[in-house]
Amino acid sequence: MKFDRETRAGVNIVTGYGEGYVLINGERHERSLIVVPDRVIAWEASSFKALGEEHFAGLAALAPEIVLLGTGPRLRFPHPRLTQPLTGARIGLEVMDLNAACRTYNILVSEDRRVAAALLFE
Numbered sequence: 001m002k003f004d005r006e007t008r009a010g011v012n013i014v015t016g017y018g019e020g021y022v023l024i025n026g027e028r029h030e031r032s033l034i035v036v037p038d039r040v041i042a043w044e045a046s047s048f049k050a051l052g053e054e055h056f057a058g059l060a061a062l063a064p065e066i067v068l069l070g071t072g073p074r075l076r077f078p079h080p081r082l083t084q085p086l087t088g089a090r091i092g093l094e095v096m097d098l099n100a101a102c103r104t105y106n107i108l109v110s111e112d113r114r115v116a117a118a119l120l121f122e
Contacts, residue, residue: 011037011109014102019073020121022102035117036062037109047122048076055118057085064116066092066108070101072120 012035016023021030024040032043045055048071056078059067067086069078075097086093096104098119105117 012040013109014106014117017099017102022098022119029119030121032118032120034059034062035105035119036064036115043118043120045118045120048072048078048120051078051082051120053082053085056083059116059118060085060089060091062116063089063114064091065114066094066116068101068104068108068115068117069093069095070098070117070119071095072098072122 012024014022014024014035015026021028022033023029024033024035027040029040032045032047034041034043043055044058045051056067071077075095077095080087083093094101094104098121101117101119105115108115
């Protein structure tokens with residue numbers, strides 16, 4: 001899916017996605033990444049199975065108000081033990097498939113929310 005949307009300068013927007021990729025401001029990404037309004041970060045979590053508490057601690061260090069976890073092509077929930085760094089920092093977590101996370105990120109960033117989208121492709 002491709003989005004046609006007016007973007008604000010310097011703010012990352014998901015401009016498209018498909019099987020195995022997302023476009024951030026038109027740039028194609030095919031590996032796990034974290035998208036925040038002002039930067040795109042390569043994420044060490046290579047897959048849902050590889051998620052560990054340290055990955056969520058890294059997200060908490062970014063200090064968003066909410067994290068959108070895109071778990072690839074299907075919805076999967078991480079064990080609450082893994083997400084403890086977010087809970088302890090009082091950061092919200094919404095878990096959804098990758099496509100839903102991309103759409104929700106765009107909505108929240110358009111509302112000037114401090115959001116981080118952590119996107120996994122498998």
